[in-house]
Amino acid sequence: MILVTGATGNMGRHLVRQLREAGAAVRAVTRNASKAEGMASAGVEVAVGDLTEPAFLDRVFTGVDALFTLLEVGDPKAVLAAAKRAGVKRVVLVTSLLAQTLPNGFVGQLSLGCEQVMRDSGLPGTVLRPWEFATNTLAWADEIRGGGIVRKPSAGLPSPVIDPADVAAIAAKALLETGHEGRTYALTGPAELLPQDKIRVLSAILGRALHFEENGDPEKLEQIRLTPDQVSEGFGVCFMTSPGVLSTVENVLGRPPRTYQQWAASNANAFR
Template sequence: MPAGFAPRTGISAVILLTGVTGTVGREVARLLTPTRPVRVLARDPARLSLPGRDVEVATAAYADHDALLRALEGVRTAFLVTNDPTQPDDSRFLAAAKATGVRHVVKLSAYAVGEEDADDLITRWQRTNEELIRRSGLDWTFLRPRAFMSNALAWAPSIRAEGVVRSLNLSAGNACVNPHDIAEIAARALTEPGHAGRIYPLTGPEAVTPGEQAAHLAAVLQRPIHVQELTTAQAAAQWSRRYPAPVVEALLQSAARQARGLKTTVDPTYEQITGLRARPFRTWAADHATAFT
């Protein structure tokens, strides 16, 4: 944390956002920072680009307890994102949150936590995290999204260079969700009463296959996109370039569940809370077309 950092006085009930350089946290920050005082936690502030005048930046890693204590001073509500299943970051954050008087944690979890047949490493890790929060004595709200539509950005290099989408399970559906929809629910849970003790499963309005996603992207980009189905071994090799072996195994187990048609359920939670239909993949594709050109 920079030596000169100190929470500003005169701002009460501060909201702390974590994960603001990630897919959902960035969207939550865009929704909240223009209109209300917000503090963001980041390991690398140079990566931040946030609107709004009442934004504080606290530099800290979850493993730095003293820095977390300073960052959480004056915070009453926090948005918690963790992404490393090998680290006890949720318990680290909760220890500091309890010590500083945080009252409510809105946790980004995973849809599979609520599915009894899901038992991969990442799902078990998120189940453990949720249980830690339940036992913490703090108020909590759990957001459980299905896969992010933005995962399609992994295809951007091959679409730009070759006009090709390569994927496992080309004909297996997934009710993937627009990250902006997740962020909208997070923003409500952080700023409105009535969300404590609630679990919000979040999906898109329909299940789409990778082949259908490629077709939507082709229509938006007005160019042909070919699809090639990966074998399990090819997908594992591709993921191994980015993730450690235990995470690759978890991804393969998750993909196997999708192949069995276990990720097609459409949940009404987003519509029930907002009164709006969840955004479909074709809308996400149109909004992010430039990433593929």
């Protein structure tokens, strides 16, 4: 049995589907049963509860031998301790590539701390460090639907955004196969993009003119300067220096990572 935390999120949904397609038994954790509608009919065991509650935490690991967990899910020490008590044999932990590129930032330090907790637990684990998710662009959806002009304080820096489905595909391999234990995978998409590049892609897919404008809000720009790692997702713009395009996804999966165009085409309805 594979326990998937964050099962109804942008990455978790892909992972649950991929694991089921591979024939694995999956228990999906969610705090909101309505978000997991359809999973049970696909043969997924849905566990509704909060991983910060000790009683639920111990109960949900019954019969589990592999775990997928995220940086922001529950208390890492408590989750991994429960996994160890249950005899879990394999863990996949998703943190952030900021552990490498901005290790002294808030997210970088949180990532490194969480990774250390897993190492200290003694559990055989694989760390996935993705860069910015393509889904961060969903922060623009209201503006695109409302008028077609996306206004943000800055256009930020080029970013090799990654489709969460690719992160899920690597997680599935690490959960189902041997040979990934002890590895740390730094993950990016196939091309560095600015917001203007993404706007051009969305314009072509939606069939209407869209525009990106910098409003230069001084208060927001100062917030960006002080905590670029904490505000990037909310703006849908990356304000941190790119790690460059990395080959890890292709090396592990044997195929190129999905492009931003592919992600946008699959999620076009969110912008309509």
